[in-house]
Amino acid sequence: MTRFMGLDLHKNYIHGYVFQPGQKGTHFRFLNTPDEWARFVATQLTPETAVAIEATGNAFTIYDRLVDYVRQVVVIHPAGLKGLGGGRHTDRIDAERLAQLMALGTYTSVQVWVPPAEVRAIRALITQVRACQQQETAWRNRARNLLIRTGYAVPRTVALREWFAAQGAELDETLQIVFTSALTMAEQAQQEGDRLRGEILRRLAGYPEMAWLWSVPGLGAWTAAVVWAWLGDPQRFRSARQVGRYAGLDPSVHQSGEADWRGHISHQGPAILRQVLVEAAWWAIRAKDTPLRTFYARVVPRLGKRRAIVAVARKLLLAAWRVWHEQRLAHEVDRRRYQKKLSAIRAILRTVPSYPLTDRWQILTGAEGSAPDRAATEARGQPVLST
Template identity: 30%
Template sequence: MDVHRDFCEIAIVEPDGHARSAGRINTVVEELELFARSLAADDVVALEATSGAGLIAEIIEPHVAAVLVANTRKLPQISKATAKTDRLDARTLARLAGSGFLETVWAPDERTRALRRLCARREALVRARTRAKNEAHAVPARNLCGRPPVSDCFGKKGRAWLAELQLPIDERLTLDGCLRQIDFLDTEIGALEAALATQALDSPQIQRLMTVPGVNLHTAAAFMASVGDIRRFPSARHVVGYLGLDPRVRQSGNAEARHGRISKAGSSLARGMLGEAAWSVAQTPGPLKAFFERIRARKGPQVAATATARKLACLFWCLLTRQEDYAYARPSMTRSKIRQLELAAGAPPRKGVRGIAGNKNAQTREAEREIARRAETAYRRTIADWKAAGPAKTGAGATPGRASSRPSKGKAARQTP
């Protein structure tokens, strides 16, 4: 099926390899359901990954043996063809599916698609709000009004300061328009965050990822929206490659491997949220902070942030596959995150109830921070012992320019109690 917004071009490949066109159907639910009922139980349907591919696959899948959603980035037979029409594209898809050489992608379920839409919509609104705020900041700067006396120009005191500025008429219209846009976007973002919080309260996976200090709802939701079913990935390396956090490597012959930037092949939203979480994790005591500082000392803060984002992706895979919370979680902080989700989802406030927020006791917070500092110290000691030992590499790990080597199994890190 070559899917378009208005119609779908159908092509059929028989068991003997003969391909023929089978006409068009309109891209509406009723005609797609009628087409699905006309198929045989042993048929295989192939279509490209487009905006409506998920729903089309969901309609057809119960009536056929399999529905293959093709990876459009790996279809040079269509994108680079000298003769390219809808009929030829449909025939090419059918031939590739019949021969077994069609590169496919995972088709998410409706819950994952809804989470993806919410995360993408929120990201677009946040970017629009940032543009409006930058434009509003530019108005006082253009008119030499000096620095604002408050840190937030869009709070109560900041808006009072903006209202007192003596500006030309056109600049005042620009500033007031930006403030109205910001108010509208704040309302829209709040509605989306309430919907995200409701989904997070029904998702044990998102709540499990939020046990990592420095990881909030938006990072956990963006990761789950991009990855979906974590059981699809046999190892953490596959998750890293899926998100585009793996470095490019070029090597041929006896020459050393050349390492480049990350591939950026996956979801830009999830990759960006992991990058933001990496900077937050770097400010929180724990092993991840020590990891960030170790990389920063050698390669600078930007590379360290990317490496920490990759480490977070590996950590998320471990937590979800093992169905365990983060070992160095801070329980009071986690309870506060869950309570914030409940309030955002519309739960009534319960002021005065002891322990409902979980993070207001200074002694509890300090005790948990001390445990995190000890874990950070243990990590630093483990790395120091590993460097001091300096085991000689043998075998494939000793290849010059090798990108990475797998850690040895069954060897515990040496550290004092």
């Protein structure tokens, strides 16, 4: 007989509830440590157990730990869980609700898709790139603010390194030190981000779907990597509307009676996907004689620049989903431009080294020899860049 279990995940402990139909359920709690997890797997889990866990920071790691030992593991969206129970939420209540959702089979509407390990790995690397970009921006802004406070308002169009080379001698020694430190930190963050970005492109080069994504006009190698990571599997979306809603690029709507109000985009879903698509949209409308530029020119008088560029970003995403879903090149692709894009990407990939993990490992740990085996990430083979 199936046992239904709900696990309420926390940083330091796990609270669980398990029951079988017709029997009284029991609560339990254990520490969130490797030893306690091993004991829990050995003593509490059976092949007939169905487990529900809430989507938190470590939910996918817990999913990996459990999936080989039980009948089923389901990850539940927190918003779906909090919509139950009229505001009463404790560890005990949440664990019971998770188990009950499994028993009743009503979890499908709030179930979270669990990405494969390779998708999660690329997501983690992209998130780290974004963190490097944020740090670079923060340090460059700090350097500019230092100059502003001393009477030097350097325009944004002027590179700080060039300005410092031309006029840095006018600053006193202390300000030179602080400014040099800030600029060095910014450049180190930029270099680290470039190394990680190269590692991502190198890993994804062996996936055939990347060639389809690259065929979409306006979708560069980096944007395609972000789309690949967060869409994950195009078959999990039944329509283009679902894709736009997942990315938070769908307009918010309030309709009740005679009132019908449509506002800003919903901003639900992964923010990094929206940010990268909007950045790509600004680049896409600069190209001459492209469908996206034509679309932007048509809607900008009615929507304004900001809303029009979001509409372009949504079109980019939907075009990427369609070519990936249908496993084809974009219908509107210009073969000559596409071949030039492939040549440029191929040139980049020839010069992209692996992330210097071995060197960093030795520096940080002081250990001799190489870092953990990279064979799994090297097994993808040569880039697939043909049409």
